[in-house]
Amino acid sequence: MKVFPLCAALVVAASPVMAEQVFNENVIVGGGLCAGDFCQAGTSFPEGLLRLSTQSPRIHFNDASAVNQHEWQIRANEDSSSYLSMFSILDLTAATTPFTLFGGAPDNAFWVDGHGLVGLGTSLPQQDLHIVASGNYPGIRLERTQAPAHSWDILADQTGFGIRDVTSNNKLPFFISSDAPPWAIWLDSAGYLGLGTDDPAAPLELRREDSFNFFRITAAGATFNESVDFVFTEGPLGTGELRYNIVDTDGPEMRLNADGDMRIEGALTTGGPTCAGGCDAVFDAGFERLSVSDHAALMWENGHLPAVGPTLPGEAFNVTEKMGAMLNELEHAHIYIEELHAELGAQKAEKSEMQAQIAALTARLDALEAAE
Structure with a gap:
């Protein structure tokens, strides 16, 4: 030695x-x-x-202990053709450079502490990966270089946290303000989404600590009244009320309370009945109507109007079909009224004729009595 x-x-x-x-x-x-x-x-x-x-100092690692071992090289700076000031680790076997530090990198550009926490820009990492901004805000870029290429940035600054679509003109499709309240967005293990709650009880729950809550739908291109609000409030009874409100100068257009009572400010239009009971068909030629007496007998026998059907207390019914059936019965009633009116008119004419005949006979009797 x-x-x-x-x-x-x-x-x-x-x-x-x-x-x-x-x-x-x-x-x-x-x-x-x-x-x-x-x-x-x-x-x-x-x-x-x-x-x-x-020039371009290098250390070559040639592991001859086993076959198929990669050869490695530590290289400082590139050769005289590029003059790049850098420190690199090269995989000579794979012809790749997996690690490089450029000259002039700031303090603590890459730091691994005793707990394995990685700091980028800091020597005091507080999480598994801790990034401190070298400029206005820290960011992470995710880039696909193969066609079709696309890039996204994950960003944070004093205003909030966002995801930016770099390729699509730097659009910001997702953003959370730095002063957002707790549980502004929460997705639980069941896939339930909570807005304002960390314990959503439905696939989508919107929660706030007030006596009312709402969400708004806006069509910004609408000429008038571009927004509508769906509101849940305690209501005048204090039992809860759902409201539909076009955002204009008046109040809600629809209210539905906990008792199932609905109030609308405009007209109610439905798709129309199926007219299983005939509806306006009573006026059609060849339509076979029951007589007044037969219709009445059927009504008393069944305990309801024949076309309308039973309408029992507490049982739900189809308002549209009921309205069509009620129209059918109303038209039957008007036809029966018209028929009875015609019959009554004939009876009145007959009565008048009989009264005239009686008056003529009375006059002749009076004349005979006077002649005696």
Whole structure:
């Protein structure tokens, strides 16, 4: 084993080495070691005991212990063709450069603390990955370079947190303000979405600590009344009321309370009945109507109007169909009224004729009595 004094340095001179020196024993260098064609006699070692002094210094790792092991290289700076100032680790076998630091990188550009926390821009990382902004805001870019290429940025600053679509003209489709309330958006393990709650009880629950809550739908291109509100409030009875309100100068257009009572401010229009009972068909030629007496008998027998059907207390019914059936019965009634009116008119004419005949007979009797 060869031992060099501590004060000595093994200097590889700039002049060509005439012959290789092979050591088959351990070599201990007690002082500094310089390797490279720019090493000079008297080289000092203020920053360490090993110096590589050459253009684009490199350290090559050749693992001969097993087959198929990758060869690696530590490289400082690129060659004279590019003059890039950088520190890189190269996978020579794969022809890739998985790690590079450029000269001039700021303090704490990459930091791993004793707990394995990674800091980018900080030496005091507080999470598994902690990023401190080097500019106005910290950001993460996600980029697809294959066609069709697309890029997204995840950003945060004093105003909030957002996701930006870089490729689509820097649109900001998602943003959370820095003063957003607790549980502004919450998605639980069942897939339920809570807005204002961390315990949504439905696929979508909108919650606020007030006596009313609402959500708004807006069609910004509408000429008039571009928004509508769906409101839930305690209501005048204090039992809850659902309201539909076009956002204009008047009140809600529809109210539905906890008792099922509905109030609308306009007309109610439905799709129309199926007219299973005939509806306006009573006026059609050939329509077979029951007589007044038969219709009345059927009504009393069944306990309801024949066309309308039973309408029992507490039982739901189809308002549209009922209205059509009631129209059918109303038209029957008017036809019966018209028929009875005609019959009554004939009876009145007959009565008048009989009264005239009686009056004529009375006059003749009176005349005979006077002649005696």
